Amino acid sequence: MSRKGCSTLDGNAAGGLLGEIFAFDATVARTTCAGCARIVAMAELRVYAIEMGAILRCPSCDQAVVRVARTPRGLWLDLRGASSVVEVSAEAR
């Protein structure tokens, strides 16, 4: 909800927002980029905060892997940039 422009952080900062969507901790989930097939934890994606949401991009190829926006009807999630998102349980970390 910023009135300012974009700024690059990483997926750690989007943890609260992702927690509104995923039943598991998405920041540690192994996420495969649909563009270049690189696999990283969602925390390692580059985050661009936008008005009412966030775009999480691949650190290698800049593909928009996860896009989330708040709409008047609720949260909008676009995962077309991820070919898979795999939960990593606390025991497996």
Add this chain to the structure above:
Amino acid sequence: MTVIEVPPSVGRRLAWRQVEVVERVAETPRATTLLLDVPGWPGHLAGQHVDVRLTADDGYQAQRSYSIASPPEAPRVALTVERLEDGEVSPWLAGEARSGDRFELRGPIGGYFTWSVAAGGPLMLVGGGSGVVPLMAMLRHRAARGEAGRAVPARLLLSSRSLADIIYREELHRLGSASGGPVIVHTVTRERPPSGWHGYARRIDAPMLAEVGFPPAAKPEIFVCGSTPMVEAVAEALVGLGHASLNVKTERFGATGGM
């Protein structure tokens, strides 16, 4: 189906809580620690953060993430906030919030940038400015765990603009001086340090990381937190020195829109 819509009432498991400031501690001219009373706090891991939300009289809301400074063992949740000049949330938290003031918080958040004594080490921490905050939670956790904590070798390399800008300077000195304490190494980047200074006086670079850090063969758990340029430079240098990128966990901070 790759596009879904989540109704507003579903999936909000991480509730916003009203919290109260119990005490404020001035750390540096720009950084302040707030000790909070958080009803129903479920506990946390060292390195996790919270989201803070402030609501203006006109209903406008601003939201930011802040690392938790306190270890899991502490009775109160502590946040250390550095004031950003054109920030929307930090000027109030760092400059205005007083004992008895209330605001909204949700957390703890994030399992990626976390460490516990049980995870072992050696533990290598690299911080820039207020990036020391989650690293301090790890060192406080290590100290709180006594002998089990001391059994994990730990080193902190902390870059600050000037001596006056070093957050937790006295406590870091105390921790580092204690038997079995972590090795604490400072570098300052915007000030000529006084004679007798034992630290560095330049930005963190590969030779500094090689001198201060554990060798790659020791397979240290490495945590790097700071501004985006600092984190990228340090992570790249660490991988260049031969550390596995899987063992280098990073967290970037800076001014940003709330999410």
